Amino acid sequence: MVSQSPVVEISDLTKRYGEFTALDSLTLSVDRGTILGFIGHNGAGKTTAIRILVGLARPTSGTATIAGADCVKQARKVKHLVGYMPDRFGSYSNMRVREYLDFFGAAFGIKRRVRNQRIDEVLDVTASRYMQDRYVEALSHGMQQRIGIARTLLHQPEVLILDEPANGLDPQARIEMREILLRLADLGKTLIVTSHILPELARICNQVAILHRGKLQACGSLEEVTRQFQQNRMIEVELAGADEVDHAVSVLRQHSDTAGDVVPSAAESIVRFRTEKRDAELGNILSALVSANVRVTQFREVASDLEEAYLSVTRGENNNGDQQAATASESTGAEAVSTEGSEASGAE
Amino acid sequence: MLNNPVIARELLGLLRTRRSIAILTAVAVAFSLLIIARWPSDGVVDLSGATSRDVFRVFAYSLTAAVALLVPVFPSTSIVQEKQTGTLALLLNSPMGPVAIYCGKLIAALGFVLLLLSATLPATAACFTLGGVSLFDEVLPLYLVLGVTSVLFTTWSLLVSTVAITTDGAVRGTFGGVLVMFLLVLLPHYFLDGSESSLAGIAAILRNVSPVPAIMDVVGHADVGSRQLVSQNSGVAAFTLFGGILSILFAGMTIGRLNQTLLDRARSQGNVTDDRGTGVRIFRRLMFLIDPQRRKSGIGPLTNSVMVKEFRSRQFGRLHWLLRIVGGCAIVSLGLAFAATLGSEEWGVETIGAIIVSMQAALIVLFTPSLASGLISSERESGSWELLRMTPLSAGRIVRGKLLSVIWTLLILLMASLPGYGVMIWIKPILEEQIIQVLICLAVGALFAMLLSAAVSSFFVRTAPATVASYSILLFLWAGSLLVWLGRDAPFGYSAVQTALSINPMAAALSVIGTPGFESYNLVPVNWWVTGVSSGLLLVILLIQTWRLTKPE
Numbered sequence: 097m098v099s100q101s102p103v104v105e106i107s108d109l110t111k112r113y114g115e116f117t118a119l120d121s122l123t124l125s126v127d128r129g130t131i132l133g134f135i136g137h138n139g140a141g142k143t144t145a146i147r148i149l150v151g152l153a154r155p156t157s158g159t160a161t162i163a164g165a166d167c168v169k170q171a172r173k174v175k176h177l178v179g180y181m182p183d184r185f186g187s188y189s190n191m192r193v194r195e196y197l198d199f200f201g202a203a204f205g206i207k208r209r210v211r212n213q214r215i216d217e218v219l220d221v222t223a224s225r226y227m228q229d230r231y232v233e234a235l236s237h238g239m240q241q242r243i244g245i246a247r248t249l250l251h252q253p254e255v256l257i258l259d260e261p262a263n264g265l266d267p268q269a270r271i272e273m274r275e276i277l278l279r280l281a282d283l284g285k286t287l288i289v290t291s292h293i294l295p296e297l298a299r300i301c302n303q304v305a306i307l308h309r310g311k312l313q314a315c316g317s318l319e320e321v322t323r324q325f326q327q328n329r330m331i332e333v334e335l336a337g338a339d340e341v342d343h344a345v346s347v348l349r350q351h352s353d354t355a356g357d358v359v360p361s362a363a364e365s366i367v368r369f370r371t372e373k374r375d376a377e378l379g380n381i382l383s384a385l386v387s388a389n390v391r392v393t394q395f396r397e398v399a400s401d402l403e404e405a406y407l408s409v410t411r412g413e414n415n416n417g418d419q420q421a422a423t424a425s426e427s428t429g430a431e432a433v434s435t436e437g438s439e440a441s442g443a444e
Numbered sequence: 445m446l447n448n449p450v451i452a453r454e455l456l457g458l459l460r461t462r463r464s465i466a467i468l469t470a471v472a473v474a475f476s477l478l479i480i481a482r483w484p485s486d487g488v489v490d491l492s493g494a495t496s497r498d499v500f501r502v503f504a505y506s507l508t509a510a511v512a513l514l515v516p517v518f519p520s521t522s523i524v525q526e527k528q529t530g531t532l533a534l535l536l537n538s539p540m541g542p543v544a545i546y547c548g549k550l551i552a553a554l555g556f557v558l559l560l561l562s563a564t565l566p567a568t569a570a571c572f573t574l575g576g577v578s579l580f581d582e583v584l585p586l587y588l589v590l591g592v593t594s595v596l597f598t599t600w601s602l603l604v605s606t607v608a609i610t611t612d613g614a615v616r617g618t619f620g621g622v623l624v625m626f627l628l629v630l631l632p633h634y635f636l637d638g639s640e641s642s643l644a645g646i647a648a649i650l651r652n653v654s655p656v657p658a659i660m661d662v663v664g665h666a667d668v669g670s671r672q673l674v675s676q677n678s679g680v681a682a683f684t685l686f687g688g689i690l691s692i693l694f695a696g697m698t699i700g701r702l703n704q705t706l707l708d709r710a711r712s713q714g715n716v717t718d719d720r721g722t723g724v725r726i727f728r729r730l731m732f733l734i735d736p737q738r739r740k741s742g743i744g745p746l747t748n749s750v751m752v753k754e755f756r757s758r759q760f761g762r763l764h765w766l767l768r769i770v771g772g773c774a775i776v777s778l779g780l781a782f783a784a785t786l787g788s789e790e791w792g793v794e795t796i797g798a799i800i801v802s803m804q805a806a807l808i809v810l811f812t813p814s815l816a817s818g819l820i821s822s823e824r825e826s827g828s829w830e831l832l833r834m835t836p837l838s839a840g841r842i843v844r845g846k847l848l849s850v851i852w853t854l855l856i857l858l859m860a861s862l863p864g865y866g867v868m869i870w871i872k873p874i875l876e877e878q879i880i881q882v883l884i885c886l887a888v889g890a891l892f893a894m895l896l897s898a899a900v901s902s903f904f905v906r907t908a909p910a911t912v913a914s915y916s917i918l919l920f921l922w923a924g925s926l927l928v929w930l931g932r933d934a935p936f937g938y939s940a941v942q943t944a945l946s947i948n949p950m951a952a953a954l955s956v957i958g959t960p961g962f963e964s965y966n967l968v969p970v971n972w973w974v975t976g977v978s979s980g981l982l983l984v985i986l987l988i989q990t991w992r993l994t995k996p997e
Contacts, residue, residue, distance in 0.1 A: 184827030188757040202749035203835035230714035
């Protein structure tokens with residue numbers, strides 16, 4: 097389904113709010129038919145990037161295009177190309193679902209006859225036909241999210257940009273949302289989805305972009321990103337009894353390259369450690385454990401996932417940030433201050 | 445009672461807002477300036493105290509108007525806001541009973557009023573120092589009336605706050621009620637005074653609900669427009685009695701409503717008539733000329749989609765409600781015209797015309813800000829402005845659609861009274877030109893009120909403060925000019941009153957129809973020019989601000 101022609105192209109995109117840099121030289125391209133997961137914690141710059149893409153914000157520098165249309169200079173054209181669902185639903189009181197969709201269809205200039213047909217179609221795609229007569233403000237959060245997606249589909253946009261579509265949904269609604277997004281991908285739509293729920297994204301995305309403090313930290317297919325951050329492999333050693341944990345830890349600390357990362361769990365009779373060593377070298381560690389009379393029942397690698405990759409990126413960046421802060425404080429004699437506080441107050 | 449945690453939370457929360465600091469400062473500065481402006485500058489001593497009494501009159505009326513405008517601002521949203529944010533559920537779930545919660549809110553609101561009135565004390569002291577004003581006969585009764593007014597409007601605001609579903613709805617209901625209690629209850633007596641009918645007796649009692657006759661009594665003012673608005677007995681005592689009774693009634697009703705049922709609302713299932721049985725469909729067809737529960741057809745190709753959306757999303761914007769309102773207006777105006785034909789010797793066609801004009805003016809003042817003050821702010825508050833910005837609709841088309849939805853409603857309201865005017869012209873054909881002028885005054889007034897509220901709305905992110913600001917500005921301009929008119933004998937002269945009334949289209953309508961007290965002022969066409977040019981400026985401001993809001997940040 098994914099074609100190799102990029103439909104979204106972002107080049108050196110920067111957005112500053114006074115002193116604060118919300119987005120720092122973001123460069124990214126998304127191929128047609130891709131589902132891109134946009135990941136980053138609060139204040140990372142996801143919503144800023146999205147708002148520039150849909151023409152709601154103006155970048156300080158850089159360019160962004162959707163299907164060749166410049167998001168700043170051709171904002172009107174972009175509106176027809178993009179279906180945007182913000183993190184707030186935006187309801188009107190006293191309006192039924194069908195009237196709500198009818199209004200947005202008319203606002204996009206869809207002719208009445210075609211509009212009625214389109215409303216039926218989008219209600220079917222989002223499995224929402226049964227709620228067409230309900231009042232929009234009386235819908236549950238999950239229902240509103242589905243109607244929000246239905247609204248974005250009305251004018252048949254090429255690209256759908258969904259800001260936190262799974263936020264606040266119960267497990268059932270989250271599964272339904274996932275199915276809807278996959279259905280949209282089957283229809284050939286390009287989707288850009290932001291979410292904090294990484295396992296959900298991992299199940300539907302074929303491309304991920306990790307944003308941290310306004311900078312793109314990683315971008316590529318799910319496999320590429322997880323492989324990129326897989327240098328630190330997590331190995332789990334299961335022992336015959338809890339009394340052997342301390343002994344195993346001392347042996348591992350002698351042989352492991354990352355001695356500080358050995359984490360014992362006496363309750364589980366397990367020791368976990370991180371290493372950059374390859375399989376052959378890992379064999380030597382296992383041999384050392386056996387030679388030291390540690391009774392190993394299992395020696396296995398814990399599969400790395402998107403969550404793991406994301407944490408690796410942000411942890412590494414936070415450490416860098418902390419180190420920089422510490423260096424700065426050493427030179428000035430001031431107390432080291434974490435930059436997390438300023439991050440939280442960022443203009444996301 | 446003072447250990448009540450609600451008092452500390454409410455009062456501190458209130459005093460921490462920039463709005464409350466601005467209000468307190470503005471009141472202190474405005475009244476100090478008022479006194480400075482009226483302070484005698486020549487070296488002649490006024491032994492009779494007439495000058496200081498004139499100053500005191502202006503001060504008393506302005507203070508009463510300020511209390512009526514400012515006191516309801518905070519309590520009107522106090523409970524509905526807690527309902528929306530979910531903190532009311534937490535409060536009701538605490539060991540505090542409804543009485544304690546209510547008293548906490550009431551005392552906190554009145555605490556702010558106390559600060560507000562304290563800010564005027566230096567100005568009062570200056571008035572008193574001028575001489576000629578008695579502490580016991582004037583100053584203390586004035587503050588008693590202001591105190592009762594504050595309690596009355598605060599209890600009313602809290603009651604509305606329990607009934608309303610949205611904060612802006614609460615503000616609308618509160619200011620609507622304040623307008624009725626402050627001004628409209630005076631109208632029946634104004635027109636029926638001198639009549640022997642039982643209605644005149646009821647109207648005479650009803651006027652005691654308003655603080656205005658009590659204030660007039662305190663400042664020793666004469667009657668208004670040859671009508672005895674001032675009570676023949678003690679106006680202060682009567683208002684204190686009626687205000688007290690009403691306050692207790694409002695407080696009781698609010699406490700009765702402060703329980704879990706406030707939060708126990710089922711979501712609407714959205715039943716539509718089309719899917720119901722034949723019997724129900726026939727019944728609803730008979731009951732409703734236009735059934736609001738029927739499925740609507742799509743928005744037509746030549747219709748402004750924003751206008752249709754505005755009508756559909758407004759509770760009283762649906763056609764069946766508009767028809768009911770029009771029907772009500774038409775019946776009342778025809779009834780009044782019929783009364784004119786039967787008792788024309790007693791009332792006169794001019795008096796009937798004045799009643800219709802007053803009713804229409806009241807409707808315009810009540811309805812227009814409530815219709816227009818949320819045009820932009822409600823979209824921004826609900827998050828739907830982002831969605832509108834994502835559509836290809838231009839700022840001009842959005843503004844046009846929104847204004848049209850208000851214009852049509854106001855036009856229908858104005859047209860509904862045409863039968864009454866028609867009967868008046870039939871009785872007295874010479875009135876035709878006057879009535880056309882009256883209609884122009886009302887139309888210009890409605891246009892100004894609409895554009896003012898819409899322009900104010902475009903500067904706010906939330907509808908409740910936008911509604912408060914719209915009502916406040918409109919009442920300041922129109923009720924304020926009427927306060928100047930009240931002091932037309934002293935301290936204001938003819939030209940000052942003429943100038944003040946020239947910004948008030950309702951006063952212009954009353955002068956055209958020859959209402960007693962207004963007949964000597966020549967306000968047309970100056971008023972049309974003033975209001976028209978102001979409206980044009982407001983439209984430009986609205987368009988620029990809306991265009992700015994549609995642009996990327």
